[in-house]
């Protein structure tokens with residue numbers, strides 16, 4: 001997935017899925033966009049690649065995520081949607097308007113593009129597609145003739161201690177993760193891809209994220225989560241190629257050939273009980289996480305990137321990093337060496353009925369095998385981690401198979417072009 005610099009959006013993808021290349025900014029005054037575009041906003045990623053974009057891509061600062069219910073029973077319509085999403089995503093990632101654009105089409109028809117990102121640069125937009133367990137079979141029904149191709153790794157997550165999941169925030173047949181360095185660009189992508197799904201799939205739930213809570217490459221600074229702590233210090237990163245190959249990308253030998261080069265996504269909406277957290281003392285907060293709030297250093301000493309020493313005792317003989325702290329329970333050595341690529345976002349939905357902050361962490365993690373890399377860790381965290389037990393409530397949950405990318409040079413769209421998840425239907 002190559003990075004480049006691109007133009008701001010012009011029209012490219014026809015409503016019927018045909019590349020037309022017509023500029024849609026005629027008429028002037030419509031291409032204002034942001035007054036100035038930063039180098040980050042000019043960043044542009046290639047849609048093509050061995051793996052889908054938006055996974056090891058340097059985590060952007062904004063996210064719009066949507067889960068969809070497929071409303072058709074037709075396999076052909078589902079495939080047509082995946083074709084049109086593929087082609088649409090490739091166009092959107094170049095910072096280009098869809099079809100004849102927002103103002104270039106017939107005055108008698110709705111515009112091909114909603115226009116809310118017209119004039120904005122690509123802003124590092126990545127679009128990542130996933131398939132939920134219910135796409136393969138639902139209530140025992142093989143909906144689209146693909147039940148025998150469901151990977152064993154893709155299953156509904158079990159109930160974890162303390163989960164207070166809401167059905168309206170849980171599950172989904174399909175998902176799209178749109179990440180960008182401009183929130184309007186991420187939102188525009190989800191909005192327009194949802195439009196392309198009209199009559200075939202509808203949004204089940206969606207989430208906006210406004211600040212990354214991870215670093216996925218070495219050159220990124222560590223951001224902070226809504227507990228005020230540095231988050232993402234120790235993460236699987238693009239440069240750790242051996243670990244990425246071992247813990248991230250699925251292989252044909254894992255069971256389903258069509259998933260080779262893909263991965264699995266766990267999405268959890270984790271509300272933080274901010275008012276309770278904000279009343280905890282600094283030392284209690286640090287003991288809960290296992291790291292210093294200011295520097296992010298482990299409580300065993302050193303700086304942010306010093307390896308934590310979980311056995312190192314303090315003056316009273318107990319470990320400086322409490323055994324029920326978050327990092328003591330989440331670090332790989334406590335979990336059979338298992339690693340994951342975290343790619344979550346801070347979120348807020350405003351306030352609840354009692355005036356409390358309705359906010360938290362939209363946890364996204366990519367793993368090769370959820371059964372061994374995610375579920376045991378979540379079980380430990382849900383039952384023993386002081387942070388999760390006292391200050392976090394899971395309100396939404398979903399899992400998706402994320403198919404591989406589409407090889408460089410492959411033609412997209414039309415009846416013969418490549419599309420995301422094609423191997424599943426071949």
Ligand SMILES: C=CC1=C(C)c2cc3[nH]c(cc4nc(cc5[nH]c(cc1n2)c(C)c5CCC(=O)O)C(CCC(=O)O)=C4C)c(C)c3C=C
Pocket residue numbers: 225227229230231232233234235268270271272289291326327330331332340360361363374377378381392
């Ligand atoms: C099941 C996996 C995890 C969930 C759920 C989770 C929730 C969660 N985490 C924080 C804040 C922090 N997490 C940190 C580290 C960390 N967390 C997980 C896994 C889950 N977190 C892992 C694997 C790690 C890395 C452990 C290690 O290798 O040491 C940290 C410390 C900084 C860092 O290394 O990133 C913080 C802070 C919140 C607020 C949260 C749910 C709301």
Ligand SMILES: [Fe+2]
Pocket residue numbers: 326330
């Ligand atoms: Fe964590």
